[in-house]
Amino acid sequence: MNASSFAPLAVVLPFFGAALAFLLIRHQRSQRIVSISVLTLTLVLECILLGAVWQTGAQAVNLGGWIPPFGITMVVDQFSALMLVVSTAISLAVLIYAAGQGMTDGDEDGPISIFHPTYLILVAGVSNAFLAGDLFNLYVGFEILLTASYVLMTLGGTTPRIRAGVTYVVVSVISSVLFLTAIGMIYAATGTVNMADLAIKLGELDPGTQMMLHLMLLVAFGIKAAVFPLSFWLPDSYPTAPAPVTAVFAGLLTKVGVYAMVRTETLLFPGDRINTLLMVVAGLTMLVGILGALAQTDIKRMLSFTLVSHIGYMVFGLAVASVVGIGAAVFYVVHHITVQTSLFLVTGLIERRGGTANMDRLGGLARLSPLLAVLYFIPAINLAGIPPFSGFLGKLGLMQAGVELGTPLAYILVAASVLTSLLTLLVMARVWNRAFWRTPEDAVHPDPILLATTTDGSTVRDSGNVSGQSSGRFGGRSTVNLLPKSMVYPTVGLVALGVSLTILAGPLFSLSDDAAQDLLDRTPYIEAVLGEGSAP
């Protein structure tokens, strides 16, 4: 049996788990067991898939036995297999974190009961988008993950979430309409939506038509990937969602957009027609994003801006369009998914421990909880790109690619990426100085829990020890564990995964370079779908 026949399971299993979790909606414990075990199983299968594809190159599965380009095809190459493994690993860590949060707070009813099924559907949508071998199936994958994300974004239905949800839903629907229109135009022009088939047929079109279709797809994906100037919606809507939801959105959703952009640029519309445009956009995304982050005081909003900013690095790698550039971009996607998700999870812990995510109100966390300080510090300097962490390696690869290209614009971009990296360090250091380093008394309106600890010198482990607790954060319950193990362990795991990317950088870079080689070559992908000798 061929290993690639596992591929549809990456979509089917989470769906099955979602159905099961929905049936168990009144049984929190079994719901947790079901969703965590389903995701673990999916992750194992995807690891096998990655191992197989690493050896053999791209493989295709034809669903329902239809011969391509007529039926629905799922394609696994190194790039999509790598994205599958990373995305499911991150989703699993966030799911355990969220389950831990639900367990500690003892929520037996309420909106959390819908969380597990919706979350699994989100994972299924992400996997479907990564595996899609035709444009329409990619659209369906996007819609599955977006519809699930609408529900997760407005979980609980509080005023700020509804306000942010409206922006998010409207922007997403418009980008989807644009994508669907582009699919319609492409079908009208070529008579196919199979990506391998399109790779051959699009090249035969009139250059003007090609340009129009190319830009339509790119704008649609640019909105989803939050590339400047289409990034305005992201810092507005992400920070209001619950911490685990923001973490998984930040890690995965924009990266699905980046994935789709990479496919468009390499498979459907190869060539350097719009690389200059992409470079300008990449530079602006980096700089505007990080300048926005500098102005924020809320850590979650600040991280949302750095998320936008670092999407620019991936677009930079894509714009260079060499094996080194795209290889580094693939590596950077993996690094960024891991690090950005762990930062958001740590922020969830900071918010829990310190009562707020506003850095002006925080203080003294380094002394209160050294573990939390370490958990923040490592991904923070990893994101900023301090050696020897993976952020440094990814940025180094991108700069190498830029210098190899050698055009003036490429040198400007290299300079912009260095500047962005320094500014990221500044932003991260500001949080460190305020939330962790200074004493709580220096903060404006500090949380009672922060102050209570410094007066008697002991460490407060749960909110019950604090007298006169006025914030009412935990709905009147007297003892709530502020840093439960079930939330800390997944975060530790994710931070450790981010660190291990440095150790695994050798094999990972060779894999991402292989992936980039195959992406630029196009032949393996096309031949995997349409058979030997079909590539032009």
Next chain:
Amino acid sequence: MSVNITLLLIMGALYAAGIYLVLERSLTRVVLGLAMMTNATNILLLATGGYQGLAPLFNAEIPPEDYNDPLPQAFILTSIVISFSVTAFMLGIIYRSWVLGRQDEVQDDIEDRRVASQSSYDAEDDADVPEDTTEFTPADEAEEAPGSQRGQGTGPTGEAKR
């Protein structure tokens, strides 16, 4: 065997009206606009199927070029289902927005402005809760609405319960 001008004109009108409505401030109009835009796209997809033809029910005696292309119609069915679910969800959001804030409008991002003016502003603790100004619902009914207290409380009580 001709191009259907009526459909194309309707498509153009739907796109124009849809874009106009999406730019409005009232949420109900935004939803109507989105529905029009998705339907305009559905008509566009129908047009990509080419000239009119027979329904694609296979009959060995009919030459293949007489059939209509069934694939765009399958796309449209999928797209209709998707836009239906999104519209239903948007209506749910609008109802929720009305329950919470008594308003059917795209709301300003107050945080954005406060970030500039007040450095210690915390979005969840200090957010303004809009006053109940409606004349349509008595106050006690608003109290009973599920979750309305959460919106009117000091803020983070609902936050910790997620």
